Amino acid sequence: MNQKLTHVRGDGSAQMVDISAKDVTERKAAATTVVTTTEEVTAMLAENSLAKGDALGTARIAGIMAAKRTSELVPLCHPLPIAKVTVDLEVDTPKPGQVLITAEVKTTGRTGVEMEALTAASVAGLTLYDMIKGVHREAVITETKVLAKSGGASGDWSRA
Amino acid sequence: MNQKLTHVRGDGSAQMVDISAKDVTERKAAATTVVTTTEEVTAMLAENSLAKGDALGTARIAGIMAAKRTSELVPLCHPLPIAKVTVDLEVDTPKPGQVLITAEVKTTGRTGVEMEALTAASVAGLTLYDMIKGVHREAVITETKVLAKSGGASGDWSRA
Amino acid sequence: MNQKLTHVRGDGSAQMVDISAKDVTERKAAATTVVTTTEEVTAMLAENSLAKGDALGTARIAGIMAAKRTSELVPLCHPLPIAKVTVDLEVDTPKPGQVLITAEVKTTGRTGVEMEALTAASVAGLTLYDMIKGVHREAVITETKVLAKSGGASGDWSRA
């Protein structure tokens, strides 16, 4: 295991580290989160979605837009020329009463896009909560995590 | 239970609903999230923190700044004159190898600040992940949820 | 007719003028724009919209989010606590091959929200163009204008 916190110099100070010596390569990452609510609520989301509704679409757009602003939100992230963002929402997955959100991000740049994928998934989850909080304030956003990444010196990785 | 998705009109379209008839009152909300990593990592965070390090402070600042940008990130949130944001990080809480992040937000306005508290906690969690991902890519952000709210017509509420 | 450009001082310099002596009142404004394309394209938009598609919903969300950022885009606009934004898109209106976009904005503040309504309509129009440019690059955004305003010292007004 690498023994150092990322972005922290020897003196303990947080800095935006130098990536200029890293290669420009194609890099991808996927992340997911799960919004855990009730089956009553997921039924509403599915019905809204069927009937030309915007509920899931709004969460998707919020996630995509947030991915582009990751380096404004996460202080030590480098700005990257994002080449692709997709956000998908699956109702009643992995279990009834849950919504699985999956974000995929791609760049051709000097560092990876895990943070962009996580940010997209998180903000899509926050937006979904914003729409369901009137009916189910107790809903929880859980299991926000990186699924897989590829490209760059550290190579490909996917969660076991 | 309220029977309608928030921010969705009768025709299913997502809109920023009218809050101008709601009272201007003092409103508070608290939210938490947990970053689940290893005890090796939380030891590094604690040590960095002891030694004038910025690791936890950076996550705190990121969370505070994100609270102020909630209405830019979550499409249907109303902009609010935020009067207070605090973000606290507790290492090895609730369990060893975890970091508990608690955000509290206060406003004097026409709608609640649950989304601001959730956004602060989430972005602090993302920022913490950004610093630990070099040593523990498998870390997970989990249990992002509203703890309590007060103020406004819907009254006070806290998670059972 | 008033004889002075708004936001321009006696010496000709552009400034953000003082509104602190104006009353806090409820203010509303509506604005519209029209995207003029072909019937082939409006048929695609209608079909996408029927089939759970996000085309019109994405333009709506973009318009709503832009309204909240008006004072960042238009240099001399005052930031306002926006209380409501709705954006509606009507396909084949006012004529076949056109999309009519109507934005309504409300605040309780010291100055009007005409610029917010115009910005919402404009950015919804730009977003719609972004989705149709692959099939009809010649599409034009036209007739961006304020329809009506109410509230404030200058009283109510609607386009004749």
Place this chain on the structure above:
Amino acid sequence: MNQKLTHVRGDGSAQMVDISAKDVTERKAAATTVVTTTEEVTAMLAENSLAKGDALGTARIAGIMAAKRTSELVPLCHPLPIAKVTVDLEVDTPKPGQVLITAEVKTTGRTGVEMEALTAASVAGLTLYDMIKGVHREAVITETKVLAKSGGASGDWSRA
């Protein structure tokens, strides 16, 4: 004619499509808009401009700054390393009582800059309206359109 809405996947969902396989080339675009007001107002603008006034300059700066924020405003636009933005305003063109705004944008990137040029022209137009609305609320922003583009696989194009 291409048969698909841009940015919309087969399932109808809006996504930020993958441009990583596209070539990095020099790309340009020009767009215009026209603010239609009265000759009395264009005379004020011309006079302000002659007398060290900021009216047209403010609209120009607003347009330039907006071009750089296009990917924040238009949800499915890719961020691009913008290499040039110019915004020009011509008073009493194409007709007395009108202001013609022309924006030109250049990048070396993987996708075109039509949206950046349109956004620059639109926001310059909104800013001009903001300054003239006190004297002529009925002014209209019209004919916002792409004039020409070059670079990229789809080749050069200019409006007939």
Place this chain on the structure above:
Amino acid sequence: MNQKLTHVRGDGSAQMVDISAKDVTERKAAATTVVTTTEEVTAMLAENSLAKGDALGTARIAGIMAAKRTSELVPLCHPLPIAKVTVDLEVDTPKPGQVLITAEVKTTGRTGVEMEALTAASVAGLTLYDMIKGVHREAVITETKVLAKSGGASGDWSRA
């Protein structure tokens, strides 16, 4: 003298402190900065300014826009409903070869606007440097300071 750093809690952590118990009053602040360059450069600025040029106007607009974004830049600043921002630039003041920038900001809110005035002056200064750096890279931005403030519990103050 007050004995505590602003925004720092008893445990040393930086937080956005609670202002909800403070009164909503009219508050003003003025700040200045000086760009020190050569008389050759200030002559160019004056000449550009006389000849319909945008040099000083661009710095003014940049300062005004930055004032509105102060709470995004300065982590612990509260967002405030800014009611007025003016930025003035005086060439060859206080001495030949210098440009004096004065920013005035007003709000009706719960905390003061010193930071907004300072931010406006600073960003106007940075923008001016950006335009003169091609001719005088050695120019220095100096004496950025609050001149006066009024309103609020701490009362009126002006620099001796």
Place this chain on the structure above:
Amino acid sequence: MNQKLTHVRGDGSAQMVDISAKDVTERKAAATTVVTTTEEVTAMLAENSLAKGDALGTARIAGIMAAKRTSELVPLCHPLPIAKVTVDLEVDTPKPGQVLITAEVKTTGRTGVEMEALTAASVAGLTLYDMIKGVHREAVITETKVLAKSGGASGDWSRA
């Protein structure tokens, strides 16, 4: 000496000039600013810093984040893929009662990063002032200047 203001065209108008013909090279810049306060205040900063406090760390993060937003703040700056930002704060340097802030920025791009380094230093200085203004309102931010730059056609330069 170059005889023209940067970013100003022949007609005096401010424009974002074309950099597409410039080479993509590694470019660096360093800038500093000094916050002049009292020894009592610098003692508080040092003490806070020793005791796990966030005072200096908050200013550092604010400076780093501001560097990434330079092209949003300074109207005619080009957006650049920033590869590194460090901000260092030295208490009681160069003299007792002062804080020296040094920012270093690196990119691989078509234009230099002097403005990014200056913006990082300035906003770190503003943030520090925000924390000390409660104890020493008279503090001044002074000597904001570029120290050195390298890369690009104009070659390396450092302040004499």
